[in-house]
Amino acid sequence: MRIEREESSGLVIDIQERLYPHMDQPELLLHNTVILLKGLNALGVPVLLTEQYPEGLGPTLREIRNALARFDPIRKIAFSCCGEPGYLMALEQTARRKVIISGIEAHVCVMQTVIDLVENGYIPVVVEDCISSRKPGDKKVALERMRMEGAMVTTMESILFELARVSGTDEFKVISRLVK
Numbered sequence: 173m174r175i176e177r178e179e180s181s182g183l184v185i186d187i188q189e190r191l192y193p194h195m196d197q198p199e200l201l202l203h204n205t206v207i208l209l210k211g212l213n214a215l216g217v218p219v220l221l222t223e224q225y226p227e228g229l230g231p232t233l234r235e236i237r238n239a240l241a242r243f244d245p246i247r248k249i250a251f252s253c254c255g256e257p258g259y260l261m262a263l264e265q266t267a268r269r270k271v272i273i274s275g276i277e278a279h280v281c282v283m284q285t286v287i288d289l290v291e292n293g294y295i296p297v298v299v300e301d302c303i304s305s306r307k308p309g310d311k312k313v314a315l316e317r318m319r320m321e322g323a324m325v326t327t328m329e330s331i332l333f334e335l336a337r338v339s340g341t342d343e344f345k346v347i348s349r350l351v352k
Contacts, residue, residue, distance in 0.1 A: 173324070175297055177335045181268040182212045182219035184240075185253060185275025185282055189230030195276055195304040196311065202235055204328045205274045205302045207350045209239035211332040214346040218266050222246045222253050224281060251281045254288035263294070270295045272331060274302035279314035286318045296323040299331055 187205065192198055212219055223232055223245045237243045248256035263271070271294050275282050282303050286296040298318055305311040319325055326334075332347045 173295075175270055175272075175324070175326075175331065175334050177215045177217050179268050180217050180270040180272055180297070180335065181263065181266040182209070182217055182272045183253065183263075183275070183285070184209070184219060184221040184232075184236060185273065185285060186222055186224040186229070186277075187233055187236050187275055188223055188226065189233060191224075191229045191276060192233055194306050196306060196308050197304065201276070201302065201304045202233065204299075206235055206239045208272075208274055208299060208302050208328045208332065209236065211328075211335075211347050211350050212272070213239070213241045214343050214350075215332070215335050217272070217335065218268070220246060220259065220262050220266075222248050222256070222259060222275075222281075224251075225249055252284035252288045253281070254285060254292060260292070269293070270297055272297045272299060274299050276304050277310070278303045278305040279310040280305075283314045283318055286323045287321050290322040297331065298323045298325045299328050300325050301327050 195201055219240055246259045250256055253259040271289055273296055289296045329351050336344045336347050
């Protein structure tokens, strides 16, 4: 199944100041996620963002905020983004059925969101190199479960070029510069 930009939205789950430093390979997670977001912006793909209990976990990382065309965080206390009515309402307003997912933690908020998206008729597209957990084993098992539940799994570079579709366009040139 092809992932088309006109059918897709992005989702950044809880990449927050007090949680991020405890992730496995946090610098790589941040680097890849910023490239993903800049690429989605260049391609005109809308991106939603959640913050899990920001009073305790702090705000979204500045680098993530700066990479977004629009920063309007959806506050949540449920682990699944779908447990927050504000997220489901914002997602429905995009009128897009495929959700390109980055964020933390893979085995908690990301996985539960994926399961609920499938249940609600969406197609989750998990960007493997833009998610993380504190322990690599938790991420590995979560990816297996998400695949079993119906998620598509890809990488940051792969999804950006799939959404771009062809070379020679202005969007392609932006993507090419970002991934170098």
